[in-house]
């Protein structure tokens with residue numbers, strides 16, 4: 453009985469982690485299809501860290517990820533928050549995405565013109 457419970461808890465944990473990783477990959481695909489960030493941009497290098505606090509996508513969301521948290525995985529969700537400045541660094545999310553910088557990290561921002 454105890455082994456069964458442990459097995460069930462392990463399975464549930466695996467399913468939850470896999471589900472989270474798959475969700476992150478879906479978001480990434482929609483984002484990349486919509487904005488087509490350059491392959492050498494910070495956005496591409498950041499991968500999951502575009503929306504998460506680490507590069508594995510397992511930890512909690514960053515400020516940009518939180519804006520998208522309750523939304524559907526579709527292009528309109530990104531578009532709906534383009535004019536906002538999630539990390540409050542003075543550049544809108546869209547300006548950062550166009551520049552290839554991270555809209556959820558105030559240390560990453562477009563070079564001044």
Ligand SMILES: [Ca+2]
Pocket residue numbers: 537538539540541542543544545548555
């Ligand atoms: Ca910003």
